Amino acid sequence: MSERETLRLQLYLARAGVASRRAAERLITEGAVTVNGEIVTQLGTKVSTDDDVRVNRTRVRIEQQHVYVALNKPRRYLCSASDPQGRPLASSLLEPHFPQRLFSVGRLDFLSSGLILFTNDGEFARIAAHPSSRVEKEYRVDTQQPIPEDLLKQYRAGVVVDGDRYTLASYRFKTPRSVVLTLVEGKNREIRRVFASWRITVKRIHRVRIGIVELKELPSGQYRPLSRKEIDWFLTHGRPSRGGGRSARPTGPTSNDTDGGSDDDRD
Numbered sequence: 001m002s003e004r005e006t007l008r009l010q011l012y013l014a015r016a017g018v019a020s021r022r023a024a025e026r027l028i029t030e031g032a033v034t035v036n037g038e039i040v041t042q043l044g045t046k047v048s049t050d051d052d053v054r055v056n057r058t059r060v061r062i063e064q065q066h067v068y069v070a071l072n073k074p075r076r077y078l079c080s081a082s083d084p085q086g087r088p089l090a091s092s093l094l095e096p097h098f099p100q101r102l103f104s105v106g107r108l109d110f111l112s113s114g115l116i117l118f119t120n121d122g123e124f125a126r127i128a129a130h131p132s133s134r135v136e137k138e139y140r141v142d143t144q145q146p147i148p149e150d151l152l153k154q155y156r157a158g159v160v161v162d163g164d165r166y167t168l169a170s171y172r173f174k175t176p177r178s179v180v181l182t183l184v185e186g187k188n189r190e191i192r193r194v195f196a197s198w199r200i201t202v203k204r205i206h207r208v209r210i211g212i213v214e215l216k217e218l219p220s221g222q223y224r225p226l227s228r229k230e231i232d233w234f235l236t237h238g239r240p241s242r243g244g245g246r247s248a249r250p251t252g253p254t255s256n257d258t259d260g261g262s263d264d265d266r267d
Helices: 009-015 021-029 122-129 149-157 190-196 228-237
Strands: 033-035 053-055 068-073 113-119 137-143 159-161 164-166 170-175 178-183 202-210 223-225
Touching: 009 021, 009 033, 009 053, 009 122, 021 122, 113 122, 122 228, 137 190, 149 159, 149 170, 149 190, 159 190, 164 190, 178 190, 190 202
Parallel strands: 113 202
Antiparallel strands: 033 053, 068 113, 068 223, 137 178, 137 202, 159 164, 170 178
């Protein structure tokens, strides 16, 4: 971005790595953003790099270098910028290694573990996390009791729990008490709620894939940079194809039942 180029404020904040564009819009409307010392609540306000843009009094600038990493989040780490309860943050595992301010793409439940993406590219985060992109996410779920296949069949057809409808894309058993689930649009604590409705106690939820990004042998608490191929897959995923729809979406690993999922993307 050149000094004379202007951007809408929410896009500026996204490119600055503050948050996704949608979250940036909330910050603006809530009065958390100032431009040249004045609170701005109007979406679409134009700014440039000459302007003094601050979020909660901290100045933010557009990053010249974007970062994209995959983290194997341990259990009992929170995917949030802060926590009044003082619980450990997943971002703290990355902070010693990156001067840039990174934020998580979506969330992974406090008690769940596994793959989560971090970046300072708000547009990438929007594409990767938005339900319209229909990015598959895959989870391994371990339970105390055997998992009835009728539960999974009904889950695939669509189930309603406490007024919320949940739909499973596919599943594959590993053992009677362990299954790999694929979801596309994960909702808050979805897997836990569906299994609890059948009185099945979940012992562990571990995310192993997001789109084409796989966790593989990445140790708990460790990270790796995304490859150019992985980054481009998400960016292409969010662009319309020449026919007017979205570009064809490659899927991740497949079997007779494709694995993948998107459980508790929010704490």
